[in-house]
Amino acid sequence: MRVEQSVLFESGNELAAYAAKQINYHVMGYYPITPSTQIAEHLDLLKSEGAHDISLLAAEGEHSAAGICYGASTGGGRVFNATSANGLLYALEQLPVQSGTRFPMVLNVACRTVSGPLDIKGDHSDIMYALNTGWIILFANSPQAVYDFNLCALKIAEAVKLPVIVAFDGFFTSHQKRRCEVFQKDSDVQRFLGEYHPAYTALDPEHPVSIGSYMNEPDLMNNKFQLHEAMEEARDVIGQVFDEFGELTGREYGDTDAYKAEDADVLLVLLGSSFHTAKEAVDDYRKEGKACGVVTTHVLRPFPAKELAALCRNAKTVVVGDRQDSYGAGGGNLTLELKAALQSAGSTARVLSRIYGLGGRDFYMEDAKELLDAGFSQDAPAFGYLNIYPGDESLKVKPYFHPVTEKDASLGLTRCERNEETGKMVVKGGLVSESTRMPKRLAPGHGACPGCGIPVNVNLLLRGIEGNVVLLFQTGCGMVVTTAYPKTSFKVPYVHNLFQNGAATLSGLVEMFHQRQKRGEMPKGKITFLMISGDGGMDIGMGSAIGTALRGSNLILMEYDNGGYMNTGYQLSYSTPKGAKSSTSHVGKYQYGKPFFHKDTPQIMAATNIPYVATVAESNPADFIKKAAKAQKYADEYGMVYLKALSACPLNWSDRPNLERKVIGAAVDCCYFPLYEIENGVTALSYDPEAKGKKIPVIDWLSMMGRTKHLKKDVYAPVVESIQEEVDRRWARLKAKADSELL
Numbered sequence: 001m002r003v004e005q006s007v008l009f010e011s012g013n014e015l016a017a018y019a020a021k022q023i024n025y026h027v028m029g030y031y032p033i034t035p036s037t038q039i040a041e042h043l044d045l046l047k048s049e050g051a052h053d054i055s056l057l058a059a060e061g062e063h064s065a066a067g068i069c070y071g072a073s074t075g076g077g078r079v080f081n082a083t084s085a086n087g088l089l090y091a092l093e094q095l096p097v098q099s100g101t102r103f104p105m106v107l108n109v110a111c112r113t114v115s116g117p118l119d120i121k122g123d124h125s126d127i128m129y130a131l132n133t134g135w136i137i138l139f140a141n142s143p144q145a146v147y148d149f150n151l152c153a154l155k156i157a158e159a160v161k162l163p164v165i166v167a168f169d170g171f172f173t174s175h176q177k178r179r180c181e182v183f184q185k186d187s188d189v190q191r192f193l194g195e196y197h198p199a200y201t202a203l204d205p206e207h208p209v210s211i212g213s214y215m216n217e218p219d220l221m222n223n224k225f226q227l228h229e230a231m232e233e234a235r236d237v238i239g240q241v242f243d244e245f246g247e248l249t250g251r252e253y254g255d256t257d258a259y260k261a262e263d264a265d266v267l268l269v270l271l272g273s274s275f276h277t278a279k280e281a282v283d284d285y286r287k288e289g290k291a292c293g294v295v296t297t298h299v300l301r302p303f304p305a306k307e308l309a310a311l312c313r314n315a316k317t318v319v320v321g322d323r324q325d326s327y328g329a330g331g332g333n334l335t336l337e338l339k340a341a342l343q344s345a346g347s348t349a350r351v352l353s354r355i356y357g358l359g360g361r362d363f364y365m366e367d368a369k370e371l372l373d374a375g376f377s378q379d380a381p382a383f384g385y386l387n388i389y390p391g392d393e394s395l396k397v398k399p400y401f402h403p404v405t406e407k408d409a410s411l412g413l414t415r416c417e418r419n420e421e422t423g424k425m426v427v428k429g430g431l432v433s434e435s436t437r438m439p440k441r442l443a444p445g446h447g448a449c450p451g452c453g454i455p456v457n458v459n460l461l462l463r464g465i466e467g468n469v470v471l472l473f474q475t476g477c478g479m480v481v482t483t484a485y486p487k488t489s490f491k492v493p494y495v496h497n498l499f500q501n502g503a504a505t506l507s508g509l510v511e512m513f514h515q516r517q518k519r520g521e522m523p524k525g526k527i528t529f530l531m532i533s534g535d536g537g538m539d540i541g542m543g544s545a546i547g548t549a550l551r552g553s554n555l556i557l558m559e560y561d562n563g564g565y566m567n568t569g570y571q572l573s574y575s576t577p578k579g580a581k582s583s584t585s586h587v588g589k590y591q592y593g594k595p596f597f598h599k600d601t602p603q604i605m606a607a608t609n610i611p612y613v614a615t616v617a618e619s620n621p622a623d624f625i626k627k628a629a630k631a632q633k634y635a636d637e638y639g640m641v642y643l644k645a646l647s648a649c650p651l652n653w654s655d656r657p658n659l660e661r662k663v664i665g666a667a668v669d670c671c672y673f674p675l676y677e678i679e680n681g682v683t684a685l686s687y688d689p690e691a692k693g694k695k696i697p698v699i700d701w702l703s704m705m706g707r708t709k710h711l712k713k714d715v716y717a718p719v720v721e722s723i724q725e726e727v728d729r730r731w732a733r734l735k736a737k738a739d740s741e742l743l
Contacts, residue, residue: 003192003248004184012146012173013038015180016082016108016166019150021052022182022189026077029068031059031540032571032584033087034120035170036110040082041571041583048588054080058572058584061500061540062087066094069105073098073163074211076201078154079105084170085112085126086498092129095163099134099227101212103198104157106150107135109167110174111272111323113359115498117485118475121360122170124271125324127300128333130165134227136234137300140168141257141275143178145298148251151189152241158196159237160230167300169272171360181249192248231302238299255304256297258311260286264293266375267315269308271296271334274321274356274363281368292372305341312342317350317375321386323357330383356386397486404439404491406468406525411437414464414629424679425612425633427626435463435625439491441471446489447481451657453647453664454478456618457560458532461643464628468527470495470509474502476535477567477649478560499540503640506531507553514554528632534560534647536573538601545642549608552639556631559601560647570652574599577672578726579719580707582652587710592719597726605642606678612641614677614686618648619665623675623686630677646673654706666701669694671731676738683737698724 010018017039020028030040046052059065062083073079083091088109098105111127113119130137138153140146146168153164168174183189200209215223238255246252259279261267268278275296285292295311297304312318322332329336331353339351352374357363367386374380413435415428441462448455454477462469470493473479479496482489497505510529516522533541538559545557564582565571571584572594581587585594606613612634616624624645631641646667648660655663667673668687675686689695699720702708711720737743 001248002250003188005181005249006184007179008182009177009179010143011038011175011177012140012143012168013110013175014042015143015147015182016150017042017046018182019147020054020080021046022186023078023080023151023154023193024052024186025054025080027055027057027068027072028080029057029059029065029072030081031062031065031083031087032565032568033062033084034568035112035122035174036082036084036087036108037568037571037583038174039108039110041569044584045586045588048586048591050590056584060542060574062090063094066091066098069107070094070098070103073103073105074101074202076198076203078196080107081105082108082110084110085114085120088126089114089129090500092133095130095133095135097212098163100223102161102227102230103163104154104161105163106153106157107163107165108150109165110170111167112170116496118479118496119359122172122174123323123358123360124332125358127165127167128324128326131301131333134162134231135301136160136162136164136231136238138164138166139271139298139300140166140173141272141296141298143173143176144180144251145253146173147180147182148245148249148253149298151192152245155193155241156234156237159241160234162227162230162234172273181251188248192245235302253298254307255299256295256307256311258295259293261293261295261311261315263291263314265291265316266372267312267318268292268294268321268368268371268375269296269312269318269334269338270294270321271323274323274368277363277365278368281365281372284365285369285372290372290376292375303337303341305337305344308338309341309345309347312347312349313345315349317352318342319352319354319371319375321354321356321371325355325358351382352380353383354386355384361387400445400487401443401491404441408439409441409465409469410467412466413438414466414625416629416633425630427629430464430622430626430629432621432625438463441469441490441492442482443489443491445487447484448477449649449651449657451648451650451660452477453562453618453645453649453660454481454534454560457558457616457645457647460616460618460621460624461530461558461628461645464625465528465530465632468492468525470527470529472497472502472506472509472529472531474531474533474537474541475499475567476533476537478532478534480567499537501544502531502533502537502541503545503548503557506555507548507551510553510555526636528635529555531555531557532560533557534562535567536565536575539574539599542604545605546608549605549610549640549642552610554635554639556635556641556643558643558645560645561601562647562649562652563598564649564652566649566652575601577702577708578723579702579711579716581710582707592716593708593710597723600730602642602644602678606681609681610640610642611638611680612677614643615673615675616643616645617664617668617673617675618645619661619668620675620687627677627686652707654709655704663701663704666696666704670696670698670701670727672698672701672727674731674734676734681743682741683734683743685735685738698727
């Protein structure tokens, strides 16, 4: 019997979240990454309204998110996740663990370009890395299919004891809203899925099992053979589940789909949303008497080789469009696997490979016609790229700015010397008025929002740094708004790497500098190496930062702490204030914002015993500049140092750009962000608002920002009280350390 259905006008991401809500998974471990982030955001919004009871655990990175999911799945419940691009690759090492131990779960992948260079738009270069992980992979080519496949995926996963990926085109299927039908009653979803009864769990003390045992051959061979058998079993199970789903909804799916393929001389094979665009091109060409058609697959693993070969049996030429390239192999993964399928079926069809749509380039009907034209041409090359353009060999790339060299930046504005009696560094100079003479290494020509604290903090830092500098930025707003190709805002050497690996990357560059100087390949002299992190970079990048600190690499790490993952639309970070509203910590009847306290990163870094740790703020610029000079001296002579600046984000803090210095000052005065330094393990306060009679309640600061203004309501008084108690506790501990000669 057909189930009752309702109509929604939603995007693929929202429908994935809606399906998860109806399933009411036990746990979702996640980390925000564009363009999949909306799934977690929408689920959090639904939870704030009491629509589901899923535990949404925000990890500090995709690798940990995958670990959360694996751990939860061993507990015998239903588990969900969503990611994209480099997030999938960061989690990749965990995927075979999930499948090899045979625990079902569902992972949504909003497919996106894999960096570098950094590009956040959609193609299929990420999902193809997952082909050999032992996961079933369904590919949805419409928002409706995203919803439908999410329901089917869990039933398939639990039937064959394998995890399932539901993939779809990022920024196309993920974000485009469509009229779709959904189960009207969550109870009908539950009946379709049935109850899950795992054979064993890690939560059964009466029947203990060891999960993930150490295993040699021949046992490992048998384990992998059983995984192979499960994947082969999935071929039948997928069809059965699709059939059952079709009876309930009237929406029928097969492993593959085709349009006017039966009598086609030329077939175009495409994956994802391009299938629908290509159908329009086929209709136009059919009117002209050109026998062509288009084929797609809903399943990547297990690969439907026989079904695709059968669809292509009458074609003289098959053109495969891949939205990724398996570099050096003569085609993308879809091409290579289809070639193998056709060969096994004895087909004599000519197969052409075309790479298209990389980096999110739109795919139009004219592009589909160009692909079909290649099939009708007898002399078309076997491999090629669509829509590339020739470079201009006569173009001479000129720098936009005069570089800031050692000569330009050695003005003697700050001088840092060690006090022999105290053992501490003493800074002479560093006057704010004098520091304006320092040429800006970061030019005004950037795309940051009005009032953004990133350029303010970076330029304040560099005012106190004399001589040559090399900058490394982790992914984040600071990187995106300054380096849009082919332009750059930097007048000094600059490197980018991803969130999780910035510190290690810069330490490698530092080591190369030392080695090349040692071998006489570079002139003697000094370079100050600076890493700029923010937008949650000291969550996902914390492990790399701690490792670099322990190695003692000669560099400065400055974190601009804007209290969230701002470059992806403001999701909660571990540095977000407790109670703050974000797109993954909504305020509603059942939630008051972020439910836990902010991470004390300076104290964590101090525990690594690096020589210098300090907090800085634009509200206290003279203190900021002098600490930058100290940081340079310590980094040059001793090893890694760490600075943390509270950095304004008017867009997501929901306050006024022209008032940000006051907002930052209030954070300092309420002791949420105290100013202090730790030299060789000994703490000293840089500014004591209590002693100056300027200490204010923390709610006075929180009420200055829209993200925390709701905390003024009486209903949130207990939350504010807990925040005040924690701020006071941390401040009291800091004062106690400052009063001690040892701490």
